Amino acid sequence: MADGTVIIGAGLAGLSAAYHLKKGFEVFEADTTPGGLLQTKEVGGYKFDRTGHLLHLKDAYVRGLVQGLLKGNLKEHARNSAIYSKGVFSGYPFQANTYGLPGDAARECVEGFMSAPGRSAGAAEPENFRDWILHHMGEGIARHFMLPYNAKLWRYPLEDMSVEGIAPYVPIPAVDDIKRGATKEGAEGLGYNAKFFYPERGGIYSLVEAFLPFVRQLSLGQRAVEIDAERRTVSFDTGYTAWYDDLISTMPLPELIKIIKDVPKDIRDAAERLRYVSVYDISLGVAREKVSPYHWVYFPEDCFPFYRAGFLDNFSPDAAPSGCSALYVEVSHIPGDDTPPGALVESVLAGLVKSGILTEDDEVPVRDVYDIKYGYVVFDAHFKAAHPAITGWLSSKGIRSIGRYGAWEYSGMEEAILEGRAAAEAVRR
Ligand SMILES: Cc1cc2nc3c(=O)[nH]c(=O)nc-3n(C[C@H](O)[C@H](O)[C@H](O)COP(=O)(O)OP(=O)(O)OC[C@H]3O[C@@H](n4cnc5c(N)ncnc54)[C@H](O)[C@@H]3O)c2cc1C
Numbered sequence: 001m002a003d004g005t006v007i008i009g010a011g012l013a014g015l016s017a018a019y020h021l022k023k024g025f026e027v028f029e030a031d032t033t034p035g036g037l038l039q040t041k042e043v044g045g046y047k048f049d050r051t052g053h054l055l056h057l058k059d060a061y062v063r064g065l066v067q068g069l070l071k072g073n074l075k076e077h078a079r080n081s082a083i084y085s086k087g088v089f090s091g092y093p094f095q096a097n098t099y100g101l102p103g104d105a106a107r108e109c110v111e112g113f114m115s116a117p118g119r120s121a122g123a124a125e126p127e128n129f130r131d132w133i134l135h136h137m138g139e140g141i142a143r144h145f146m147l148p149y150n151a152k153l154w155r156y157p158l159e160d161m162s163v164e165g166i167a168p169y170v171p172i173p174a175v176d177d178i179k180r181g182a183t184k185e186g187a188e189g190l191g192y193n194a195k196f197f198y199p200e201r202g203g204i205y206s207l208v209e210a211f212l213p214f215v216r217q218l219s220l221g222q223r224a225v226e227i228d229a230e231r232r233t234v235s236f237d238t239g240y241t242a243w244y245d246d247l248i249s250t251m252p253l254p255e256l257i258k259i260i261k262d263v264p265k266d267i268r269d270a271a272e273r274l275r276y277v278s279v280y281d282i283s284l285g286v287a288r289e290k291v292s293p294y295h296w297v298y299f300p301e302d303c304f305p306f307y308r309a310g311f312l313d314n315f316s317p318d319a320a321p322s323g324c325s326a327l328y329v330e331v332s333h334i335p336g337d338d339t340p341p342g343a344l345v346e347s348v349l350a351g352l353v354k355s356g357i358l359t360e361d362d363e364v365p366v367r368d369v370y371d372i373k374y375g376y377v378v379f380d381a382h383f384k385a386a387h388p389a390i391t392g393w394l395s396s397k398g399i400r401s402i403g404r405y406g407a408w409e410y411s412g413m414e415e416a417i418l419e420g421r422a423a424a425e426a427v428r429r
Helices: 012-021 060-070 105-114 129-154 175-181 184-189 205-214 253-259 265-272 341-354 381-396 413-428
Strands: 005-008 025-028 040-043 046-049 075-078 081-085 088-091 195-198 224-228 233-236 241-243 246-249 276-286 296-298 308-311 325-333 366-377 399-401
Touching (some): 012 025, 012 205, 012 413, 046 276, 046 325, 105 175, 253 265, 253 399, 341 366, 381 399, 399 413
Parallel strands (some): 005 025, 005 246
Antiparallel strands (some): 233 241, 276 325, 308 325
């Protein structure tokens, strides 16, 4: 029996809530290890995260916290990412790095951008994602990258998606960047200069480990299966029941609504219809050094089953045995799809060979597939109406649902830490 604050889930949002509460809480985690999506699995001398988990630390508080927790085990990197399209690698973001694209593609991108409707003063903002891309990027960039890439990632008609949740994450370059990026000198010198942080040793799980000494009241292997918001209890699949004064949940929003007793029918129905896409995380250990110079590469074309591939040994040499490379490859899919892992790996390997990253002769001793059930929240017309209704009802019951899947949003680790802190502060008030 607990009292004070019950926290459901020991992913980064739950760990941060506990860390900032300091006392008077208990965290219950369904899994046998904490960390949620922040896992680092060791296989055959390689260390694989759940795809790439890079720390984009824009907030000064979060940056200081993470640096302090990791005590020097954190390195800053200047992003080196690329797009593979039409047989060549070009710089990221595509819209400002079109130099080197074959045929008329670079010209089409620049001309399309210059005549994009969004460049006219007073043009109305489109509501759907497809029109938003055309409006801001123009025909060329849309056709050559933005539309095929996003269609592959989201697996959902872009014209049925709304933009609020995604637009802040899509860089709209300035005219000068577009023009310079279409010339050799411009593409090479473009000042996008994005940075990210990553632990030097131990993968992203080292951040979880750094939080744990501050989160002693943590029960693993306890899946919340029923919440009674009137009696203020949470029951677990182990038979244990916890009483709470305050409840912070980080479990996926549709699952949270499912386990709360006496939810009004309209809220229950609304939560059931929230959509998301899943991601196959394919980890590959390759017995050859530095198969790519990049941190990660985007693949917009249909002939590649994956939308992105990353190279963990370029973040941290600790990720692969000496002379080897550690890759992650991301394939999104409709939840419930069950492509056999063997077929998935074969098609991914064929794509990597086609792009020249791997050769037919490469030895790939490690091939691991993990299905991330909740990958990306889909922002559609239903979401727009349903989300405020669901979160409003939860607030009326005093339940704080936070984190990428608790709040049901497109966010990263920095936001998970900030949302955990905000929930802790709200509880203490
Ligand atoms: C493919 C992919 C790549 C990403 N890359 C990046 C990146 O490069 N940089 C970045 O900043 N962010 C990245 N993110 C986002 C990042 O993973 C999340 O923002 C962050 O991990 C969310 O933490 P969380 O605690 O909200 O959720 P989670 O990590 O999902 O934690 C929720 C926890 O709740 C537990 N739980 C669920 N149900 C129950 C239950 N019934 N009872 C008890 N416990 C339960 C789960 O087991 C889990 O441990 C990526 C995400 C994905 C999918």
